[in-house]
Structures are given as C-alpha cells and as structure tokens.
Amino acid sequence: xxxxxxxxxxxxxxxxxxxxxxxxxxxxxxxxxxxxxxxxxxxxxxxxxxxxxxxxxxxxxxxxxxxxxxxxxxxxxxxxxxxxxxxxxxxxxxxxxxxxxxxxxxxxxxxxxxxxxxxxxxxxxxxxxxxxxxxxxxxxxxxxxxxxxxxxxxxxxxxxxxxxxxxxxxxxxxxxxxxxxxxxxxxxxxxxxxxxxxxxxxxxxxxxxxxxxxxxxxxxxxxxxxxxxxxxxxxxxxxxxxx
Numbered sequence: 001x002x003x004x005x006x007x008x009x010x011x012x013x014x015x016x017x018x019x020x021x022x023x024x025x026x027x028x029x030x031x032x033x034x035x036x037x038x039x040x041x042x043x044x045x046x047x048x049x050x051x052x053x054x055x056x057x058x059x060x061x062x063x064x065x066x067x068x069x070x071x072x073x074x075x076x077x078x079x080x081x082x083x084x085x086x087x088x089x090x091x092x093x094x095x096x097x098x099x100x101x102x103x104x105x106x107x108x109x110x111x112x113x114x115x116x117x118x119x120x121x122x123x124x125x126x127x128x129x130x131x132x133x134x135x136x137x138x139x140x141x142x143x144x145x146x147x148x149x150x151x152x153x154x155x156x157x158x159x160x161x162x163x164x165x166x167x168x169x170x171x172x173x174x175x176x177x178x179x180x181x182x183x184x185x186x187x188x189x190x191x192x193x194x195x196x197x198x199x200x201x202x203x204x205x206x207x208x209x210x211x212x213x214x215x216x217x218x219x220x221x222x223x224x225x226x227x228x229x230x231x232x233x234x235x236x237x238x239x240x241x242x243x
Contacts, residue, residue, distance in 0.1 A: 004112050005048075005069035006136055008185040008194045012162045014049040014075055016226050020231075021051040024104050028052075029059055031238055032100055040099035043130070045090040045139075046107025050076025053083050056102075066093045068112055089113045095130040103139035106234060109200040111176070121211065123237075128215050134243035137217070138225075138236070141203045141229020142177055144170060147231035153181045162184035175202040205235050212239045 004012065031041070042056050047065030049072045056063045063083040067073050070087045077085050082193060086093070091113055095101065108120070127137050147153050147170040156165040167180040179198045185192040212219045217239035223230055230236060 003070070003166075004196065004198075005067075005072050005195065006073040006194055008162070008183045008192060009164075009181065009196060010049060010069055010071035010075060012159070012164055012183055012185065014051075016157060016159045016162065016164070018049075018051050020105050022055075023228040024225040025052055025055040026104060027224065027228055028102060028104070029055070030226050031136065031138055035100070035240060036134060037070050037136060038098045040132070041096065043095055043098050043101040043127075045093070045103040046105060047076060047085065049080040049106065050071045050083070051084070052102065052104055053080045053085075057083055060100075064096065064098075066090050091115055091119045093123075093165075095126045098134065098208065099132050099135050101131065101135075101137045101139075103137075106140055107202065108138060108139055109142040109177075111199040111201060115201065119199050120216075124215055124217075126211060127241070128217060128241055130157045131241040133241060135241045137239040139239075140230060140234050140236040141208070142200050143205060143233050143235055144172055144175070144202045146170065146177060163191075170202065172202075176200065177202055201228065203235075208237070212237070216241065 001097050003021050031124055033152040039060060041062045044053050047053050047067045052062045053065045065083060065085045066078055066088050068089050073085045073087050147168050149172055152169045163184040165182045170177050177200045182195045184193055209219050220238045222236045225236060
C-alpha cells in the first residue's frame with residue numbers, strides 16, 4: 001500500500017487544514033440528530049487525524065475510523081484513544097453494523113487505489129447493508145469547477161514550521177482533478193521536502209444521486225453542513241436507509 005499522506009503531509013494537514021472537519025462537524029451532528037441517530041456506532045471513512053472522530057466521541061457515539069494513511073491514523077489514535085482505528089482503503093473496507101457513516105473532506109473522490117465505478121458501487125452497497133433502518137451516510141465529493149479548463153492553478157500556505165505548495169489542474173474530459181503537493185517541514189535547522197501527487201474523480205451529482213437511489217437510499221444534496229458552506233466545487237450528500 002502506498003504511503004499516501006506521508007508523515008509530513010499528515011502533520012501539516014492536521015495542524016494547518018483541520019477547519020474543514022471542525023466546521024463540518026456541528027452540521028453533521030445536527031443531521032444525525034434529525035435522523036434520530038443519537039447513539040451507537042458511527043463509521044468515519046477517511047477519518048484522517050481523528051478531528052471528526054473526537055467530536056463524534058465527545059457527542060456520545062462509538063467511533064470506528066478508517067484511513068489509508070498510517071501517519072494520520074497514528075495521530076488519530078493519540079487524539080481519541082477510546083475510538084477504534086484501522087489503516088485500510090475505505091473502498092475495500094468491511095463496514096460493521098452501524099447507525100451511521102460519514103466521509104468528510106471529499107474522501108470518496110480520491111483515486112489512491114482501485115476507485116472504479118464498480119468498487120464505489122460495492123462500497124455504497126456495503127454501507128447500505130451495514131446501516132440500521134433509518135441510518136444515514138453523510139459525505140461530500142468534488143465536482144468540476146475548482147480550476148478553469150486548460151489552466152494550472154498554483155498556491156502556497158505556511159505555518160510556524162512548515163510550508164505547503166499545491167499545483168492543481170482539471171481534466172474535464174477524463175473528469176479528474178490532479179493536485180501536486182510539495183511540503184517543506186522544519187526539522188531542526190533544516191527543512192525536509194516531500195512530494196505527493198493526488199488524483200481525484202470529479203463526480204456528476206445527478207449520476208451519483210441515481211446510483212444511490214438504485215441501491216435503495218433516499219438522497220438529499222446540499223452545499224453545506226449546517227452553517228458551514230462547503231468550499232467551491234464540493235457537494236454534500238445525505239443518503240438515508242429507509243426505516
């Protein structure tokens with residue numbers, strides 16, 4: 001298994017880019033409440049460093065977090081010792097019986113492993129089968145529109161002991177967003193450089209809604225979790241298993 005979100009990128013993502021999970025969580029907790037999911041197990045697919053897992057645990061849920069990054073899971077285990085975590089691809093993971101599942105931060109879009117149409121369909125079916133009647137799967141994905149056609153967008157962000165540079169471009173024909181990520185992390189007096197290239201599927205929301213409905217979900221879409229409006233070119237899905 002490739003070392004996606006290596007030690008430095010996992011650290012930088014945790015300390016510098018945790019807002020997405022933290023701002024999403026209040027709205028997600030409200031969605032779970034509206035679905036009358038007030039206790040039991042929540043499966044956090046693509047849990048990263050455990051920021052959402054901590055919020056779910058503090059709200060009284062049991063949590064199973066699954067992520068492909070061993071470095072991120074190491075942080076999560078320290079942050080939420082009471083939760084369970086597994087280093088595994090979310091697309092092939094077995095989903096235990098649960099009241100709800102979440103996948104926050106466009107995790108279903110990543111093409112780290114065999115994220116084919118069939119693999120995604122099998123995952124969605126496993127989630128549907130694992131959910132209790134009335135249970136919900138809450139997640140968001142990337143759609144076209146982050147980068148103008150034919151252009152490459154570059155930017156950087158820096159913290160006290162790190163710098164991250166990102167280069168993005170979209171292939172609208174293949175429906176793929178490519179991010180080249182270079183990190184510089186201070187190690188003593190020097191900086192350590194690492195690089196990863198992430199590819200993400202750009203979903204067609206109408207097609208994904210139809211796929212979920214075919215499986216049996218009742219589906220709503222939104223541009224926000226509660227008061228938190230998602231960044232551009234992301235869409236949230238609330239997929240409920242009928243009670």
